Amino acid sequence: MSEFRHDVVGIGNAIVDVLAHADDAFLDTNNITKGAMTLIDEDRAKEIYGNMGSAVEISGGSAANTIAGAAGLGASAAFIGKVRDDQLGEVFTHDIRAVGVDFDTSKAGDGPSTARCLILVTPDAQRSMSTYLGACQGLGPDDVPEELIAGAKITYLEGYLWDPPLAKEAFRKAMTTAHQAGQKTALTLSDSFCVDRFRGEFMDLIKNGMIDILFANEAEISALFETDFDAAVSSVRGLCEIAAITRSEKGCLILSADEKHEVSAEPTNVVDTTGAGDLFASGFLFGVTSGRPLAQCGQIGCIAAGEVISHFGARPEKSLKDLIAEKGL
């Protein structure tokens, strides 16, 4: 086993979020599927942006949010993702480095601009996302340094990476490299529509032992097994070393071969659910890489998720390190 240089390395789409409030009528009028992540092209991005209200720009990207959160908790962390050499690429790069994450993927010098996710937050705090992948489509296996993966305890991958075709190859290379080095891999299923798009491939990865830690919410795990939640939970057990299932206001369920833990959600005034699952993964991965028991990993995940849903945007505003210290964790 290599010497550890990082607790966790994340690979994902490098995205800047553009967040605005909207009502349900706006989603209907603009044909936006509530609660989902929908891929859009540049013309559609212009159309939605032109119609939506005054916005704020905050670095996002699912795995990037997770890695930023893990670093905020104290994990040594790195991120791999593709931006362009434009202003939003500079914003993304600054924000992830500013929280101590190593981020050295080469920027695209031409081609599509840095990815944007247009996020509409409805009064019920639900977020509906329309993503223009832009420069993310250029991420490929050459962007995955083998020594970086081999030197990380966990390589964390987002299911969304299966959308840009080249990224899938980067994903496979990373998983293989991690396991060859005796390290662990983790996957988030990302979104139930994403599971619908790639169910067979995700299932093959899991059944072939490529995924050690699986993150999913209720809709995603049910979509994966095409069954109800309880049946899906029974099915996943044993296929992965650990399954961490988030259940919104009901907290989370942590499963391994020998353990099963139900952890309560943190009481929070929910403002914007963007990043809830991402930050849960931050806390859980920090817990695992710092050698804590599984129930505590779930608890830290719930605390991090509780922070991020209490305000606009998917990056923590408060010190997560302080928050878990306050809870004696």
Next chain:
Amino acid sequence: MSEFRHDVVGIGNAIVDVLAHADDAFLDTNNITKGAMTLIDEDRAKEIYGNMGSAVEISGGSAANTIAGAAGLGASAAFIGKVRDDQLGEVFTHDIRAVGVDFDTSKAGDGPSTARCLILVTPDAQRSMSTYLGACQGLGPDDVPEELIAGAKITYLEGYLWDPPLAKEAFRKAMTTAHQAGQKTALTLSDSFCVDRFRGEFMDLIKNGMIDILFANEAEISALFETDFDAAVSSVRGLCEIAAITRSEKGCLILSADEKHEVSAEPTNVVDTTGAGDLFASGFLFGVTSGRPLAQCGQIGCIAAGEVISHFGARPEKSLKDLIAEKGL
């Protein structure tokens, strides 16, 4: 007098704010003057940005914030300011148009990038601003359409416009055009350091009757007359038709030849004071252009300021129209 096409037209530096939390030690280490707006060049902007934490990007600019707020209250409004044809220029343009403001100033096709203001918010909610003016330096008299100014009840100008040399000419053209058309002008003194830079010129404008409505806070009005607050207040009365003096948590003081009103601040949990003065001006100008008594104009100003200091960023998050309706205004 022309037919009114707008209640208010604002001219100002078109800026995107980059906001992050910081402590006082960070300001000291980076030689940033607390509470002030300091002009910086591109190298210094890179240096501060490189040192500061993970940030959020929100459209800003003092007069632009005021105009966005006035539009949010129901005023018909336009803005004149210069961005480049880059991503942050697109962000600025989108956000001000999204609240219903007419914004048609031509974008710079080359030269410096869209202006950024690096704003550090300390735990006491005070903001310290470092501004890279970038494309704003290209704003000149040709960007001021005479018919737009002639058709507005009030032309609102920020003192900060005296920093980029060409903008000063745009400022003078707008004032002259407004008065020739029988309309009113308003000026905010912007910042006490800005007053120090241009005291003589600002004083000439005021003494020569070029300013009908003057906005200032305690530090700015004292700096203008180089005396204490009470003496400054006595001096300003009569020099302008109306003086609207903001006093932070003490509310505001509204003076005209015949009237004097003290208005209390709105009770608020102060998170970030960025935009407090700008949004006060939004409310006050909306009040004046909708024909309300001066005390009520001050009250609406305090409500708008109270909203903007309750969250990060200088653009309102809640509907200001709803907020004043709740107060029966």
